[in-house]
Amino acid sequence: xxDLTQTPEMLIATMGARARRAAATIAQASDVQKADALRRxxxxxxxxxxxxxxxxxxxxxNAVANGLSPALLDRLRLDAGRVEATAAxxxxxxxxPNPLGSVIDQSVRPNGLDLRRVRVPxxxxxIIYESxxxxxxxxxxxxxxxxxxxxLRGGSEAKESNRAIHAAIVEGIVAAGxxxxxxxxVPTTDRxxxxxxxxxxxxxxxxxxxxxxxxxARVQDEARVPVLAHLDxxxxxxxxxxxxxxxxxxxxxxxKMRRTGIxxxxxxxxxxxxxxxxxxxxxxxxxxxxxxxxxxAVQAMxxxxxxADEADWDTEYLDAIVSVRLVDGVxxxxxxxxxxxxxxxxAIITDDPATAERFLNAVDSAIVMWNASTQFADGGEFxxxxxIGISTxxxxxxxxxxxxxxxxxxxIVRGTGQVRP
Amino acid sequence: xxDLTQTPEMLIATMGARARRAAATIAQASDVQKADALRRxxxxxxxxxxxxxxxxxxxxxNAVANGLSPALLDRLRLDAGRVEATAAxxxxxxxxPNPLGSVIDQSVRPNGLDLRRVRVPxxxxxIIYESxxxxxxxxxxxxxxxxxxxxLRGGSEAKESNRAIHAAIVEGIVAAGxxxxxxxxVPTTDRxxxxxxxxxxxxxxxxxxxxxxxxxARVQDEARVPVLAHLDxxxxxxxxxxxxxxxxxxxxxxxKMRRTGIxxxxxxxxxxxxxxxxxxxxxxxxxxxxxxxxxxAVQAMxxxxxxADEADWDTEYLDAIVSVRLVDGVxxxxxxxxxxxxxxxxAIITDDPATAERFLNAVDSAIVMWNASTQFADGGEFxxxxxIGISTxxxxxxxxxxxxxxxxxxxIVRGTGQVRP
Numbered sequence: 001x002x003d004l005t006q007t008p009e010m011l012i013a014t015m016g017a018r019a020r021r022a023a024a025t026i027a028q029a030s031d032v033q034k035a036d037a038l039r040r041x042x043x044x045x046x047x048x049x050x051x052x053x054x055x056x057x058x059x060x061x062n063a064v065a066n067g068l069s070p071a072l073l074d075r076l077r078l079d080a081g082r083v084e085a086t087a088a089x090x091x092x093x094x095x096x097p098n099p100l101g102s103v104i105d106q107s108v109r110p111n112g113l114d115l116r117r118v119r120v121p122x123x124x125x126x127i128i129y130e131s132x133x134x135x136x137x138x139x140x141x142x143x144x145x146x147x148x149x150x151x152l153r154g155g156s157e158a159k160e161s162n163r164a165i166h167a168a169i170v171e172g173i174v175a176a177g178x179x180x181x182x183x184x185x186v187p188t189t190d191r192x193x194x195x196x197x198x199x200x201x202x203x204x205x206x207x208x209x210x211x212x213x214x215x216x217a218r219v220q221d222e223a224r225v226p227v228l229a230h231l232d233x234x235x236x237x238x239x240x241x242x243x244x245x246x247x248x249x250x251x252x253x254x255x256k257m258r259r260t261g262i263x264x265x266x267x268x269x270x271x272x273x274x275x276x277x278x279x280x281x282x283x284x285x286x287x288x289x290x291x292x293x294x295x296x297a298v299q300a301m302x303x304x305x306x307x308a309d310e311a312d313w314d315t316e317y318l319d320a321i322v323s324v325r326l327v328d329g330v331x332x333x334x335x336x337x338x339x340x341x342x343x344x345x346x347a348i349i350t351d352d353p354a355t356a357e358r359f360l361n362a363v364d365s366a367i368v369m370w371n372a373s374t375q376f377a378d379g380g381e382f383x384x385x386x387x388i389g390i391s392t393x394x395x396x397x398x399x400x401x402x403x404x405x406x407x408x409x410x411x412i413v414r415g416t417g418q419v420r421p
Numbered sequence: 422x423x424d425l426t427q428t429p430e431m432l433i434a435t436m437g438a439r440a441r442r443a444a445a446t447i448a449q450a451s452d453v454q455k456a457d458a459l460r461r462x463x464x465x466x467x468x469x470x471x472x473x474x475x476x477x478x479x480x481x482x483n484a485v486a487n488g489l490s491p492a493l494l495d496r497l498r499l500d501a502g503r504v505e506a507t508a509a510x511x512x513x514x515x516x517x518p519n520p521l522g523s524v525i526d527q528s529v530r531p532n533g534l535d536l537r538r539v540r541v542p543x544x545x546x547x548i549i550y551e552s553x554x555x556x557x558x559x560x561x562x563x564x565x566x567x568x569x570x571x572x573l574r575g576g577s578e579a580k581e582s583n584r585a586i587h588a589a590i591v592e593g594i595v596a597a598g599x600x601x602x603x604x605x606x607v608p609t610t611d612r613x614x615x616x617x618x619x620x621x622x623x624x625x626x627x628x629x630x631x632x633x634x635x636x637x638a639r640v641q642d643e644a645r646v647p648v649l650a651h652l653d654x655x656x657x658x659x660x661x662x663x664x665x666x667x668x669x670x671x672x673x674x675x676x677k678m679r680r681t682g683i684x685x686x687x688x689x690x691x692x693x694x695x696x697x698x699x700x701x702x703x704x705x706x707x708x709x710x711x712x713x714x715x716x717x718a719v720q721a722m723x724x725x726x727x728x729a730d731e732a733d734w735d736t737e738y739l740d741a742i743v744s745v746r747l748v749d750g751v752x753x754x755x756x757x758x759x760x761x762x763x764x765x766x767x768a769i770i771t772d773d774p775a776t777a778e779r780f781l782n783a784v785d786s787a788i789v790m791w792n793a794s795t796q797f798a799d800g801g802e803f804x805x806x807x808x809i810g811i812s813t814x815x816x817x818x819x820x821x822x823x824x825x826x827x828x829x830x831x832x833i834v835r836g837t838g839q840v841r842p
Contacts, residue, residue, distance in 0.1 A: 024759065028782070028783060107803075109804055113793055115803055115804070120785070122815055206816065226647065244838070250838065250840050251840060254841060258840070338445065360835075361449070364831070366832060367834060368831060368832070368833055368834070369835075369836065370833075370835045371835070371836045371837055371838050372534055372835075373839065376534065376839070383536070394829045395543070395816060395817040396816040396817040398829055398830055399831070400832075408816065408819055410785070410786065410789060410819060411788040411803070411820045412790075412791075413791070414777075414793075415791060415792040415797075417665070417671065417792050417793075418792075418794065419671050419679070419794045419796075420675060420796040
C-alpha cells in the first residue's frame, strides 16, 4: 500500500492527500450510505473475528515477550466478547442521529438575504492512540459518521490487531460504495510518523490523542494542527456546610472510588469548615480503602490520615488516594479550584441553591456539577453516544466531545440578486 | 507601568498573569456593568478626542518622515469624525445582545441529571494589528462585551494614537468598577513581544491578527496559541448557464468592483460555457475599468482581455483585476473552486434551484452564496454587529466572527444526589 522506504513526511503527505480526496467524497455521501458503511463494517468485524483474534494473539505474544504490565496486557487483549462489543459499538454509532445538515441558526436580513449556518463535516481528523485496539473501530466510526476522513495511528504493541480491525472496517466502507481512503491506518509504527502527522496542518484539521498522559503531553507540545484533548483530570468535590451528610458521603465515595483510573474521578475533596460531618466523611473514604492525604485539620480527624504536601493539590492520582482540605466556605473552595484544577470536572454538594449557583457560575471548568458524582463526566452518560474524547481546551468543543465536535458549519446565503450598496 | 528592561517573554508573562486575573473578574461581572464600561469608554473617547488627535498627529509626522505610502497614511489618520465614529462603534457594541449565559442546549437524563451547555467567556484574547488605531477600541469593546480580557499589540507606526485610545478605554472601564487590566496594551513595539505573545499558550486562549497578509502569515506560522484569521480571500463568482444575464452582470461587477481591496471581493469569475452572454459580461467588467485576465476562450471575446497564466487562478489581486475562465458547467466550477479557492466566500449565479443547491452543498467554503454579491461577506452585513474578523479555519468559528466567536461554553450538571452505578 505504501512504500516504507519513503520518509515519514512523504508518507504522511501521501496519506494526507488521499484523505483530503476521500473527505471531499464522504462529505457528499448521504447519511444512509454512511450508516450503511458502518453496519457493513460491524458485520465485517464479526465475520473476521477469528482473524482479528489471531492477529491479537500475535500482538499479545510480543507484548508478553516485551514484558508489558498486566494492565497494558489487559488493554491490548481481544477475545470474542470484546470483538463483538467493538462491532456493537460501531453499529451504535450508525444508529445515532445524523449530525450533519442541521441549521444552527437562520436569519433574513432587511435586504432579503436568507442566511443559515449549517453543520458540515470538519474534514480530516488524525487519531493517535496507544494499546487499546478497539479505538481503531470506535474512532473510525465516529469520524466517518460525521462525514470526515480519518488517519489512524495506533500503538506499536497493537499493530497486528489494528491492521486486522482496519481491514474489516475498510471492507465495510468499500462494500457501501465509499472510498477506502476514508479510514487510513498509518502503516508504520515509526515514531517519526507521529511527528509528521502532528505537523501536517495542510492535510489534517484536528488531532485527537487517545492515551496516557505522556502521549497527550507529547501531542500537545509538538502539534501544529489543532488538538482536542485533556491532559489531566484534577477534579474536585466540594462539600459545603449546607450539604446533606448522607448524600455527601455517598457522592464523595462514588466520585473518588467507583473507578479510580478514569479522568472523571475526584482527586481532591474540599470540605467547608462549617460542615459538621467532616470526620465521618473522612472515615467513609478510609473505610472504602482510600488513602487520605489531608491538611492538619483533616489529619486530626483520624489517625489513618497521612499529611498532604503542596504537590498533592496538583496531583491526579488515578488511584485509591485522595487529598482532603478544609476550606472556609464556597469562596475559598472556588479559589482553591481556580488555583489547582485542570478545569475538567468540579462539583459542589450542598442543599443551598444560592451557594450552588454561585459555585456553578464561578468555577471555570468544562463541566461543573451540583449534587452529582464527578464520575458522570462521560459522553455516554451525557447522552451524546460514544465520545471521541474529553476536551479541557476552550475552543471549538469543551468537555465530552462526540459527533457534534467532529463537525463545523458553513454559512449558506441565498439571495435574489442583491448587490452590496 | 512595565519595566521595559525586561525580556519580551517576561513582559508577556507579567501581562498574561494580569490578564488571567482580570479575566476571572470580568467573567463574573454583570452584563449591565460591562455595557456601562463600554458606554463610559465611548464617552472618554469623546472627552479625550483632542488628546487622541494630537497623539495621532505625532504618529502622522513620524509616518510622513518615514515615507509611509498614502494608503497607509490614510489608515493611520484620525480626525474628529473618525474619533466620533470609533466612540459610536464602542457604544454600538454596548447595545448588542448579551452573548453570555444563554443555554445552547439542555437535556434531562433518565437518572434525572439536568444537563445544560451555557455560553461563557473564552478567557484571554490577544489582538495583533497594524496601522488602524481604531482597532484598539473596536477589538477591546468586542472582547470586553463577551466577558474576556484582552492584550492588544498595535503597530509601531500608531503607537501614540494607540496609547491615547487605550487610556480613554481604560478610564471608562475603571469608572465602571472593572479592573484596568481587562484591556492591556503591550507597551513596547519590539517585534519580539509579538513572538512571545504568539507562544504564550498559558496566558492567551486565542490570537486574532488584524492586518495584511504578511502579518497574518507570520502569526499563523509562529503561533502556538490558536489563531482565528484568514490569509486570503480568493473568492469566486460562478455564472451558470441558467443565470439571468442582467442579474449576473450586476452581481459580478459589484462582487469584483464595489471595493476591490476587501477580503470579500471576487477575484475569479467562472462562466459556464453554456452561458450565452459571456462576452457581454466580460465587456461589462472591462467597461467598469477592471483588467480582465482570461483563458483563450475569454481572450477571444474582447481585444482588451489579457492572457491569464496558471498563477492567476491562485491570486488575490485586491485590485481592479479579475481572472475569468470558461468552465463546463457547475461540476467543473466546483472542481476549480476546490482546487483554487481560499475557502472564504464563493457564489453561484443561476435561476436553476437544483444547480444552486448542488453548488451550495458541494463548495466547502466558510460562506457560500446563491444570487448575491460576495462583497456581503461581512459580520455587519450578516447582522452580527461588529466583527472581530473572518475565519477560514474550520474549528470553533468559521466565516464572520463576532461576539459569539469570543465565547465558549461549559456544561452545567444539576443533580439530586445521583451516584454513577
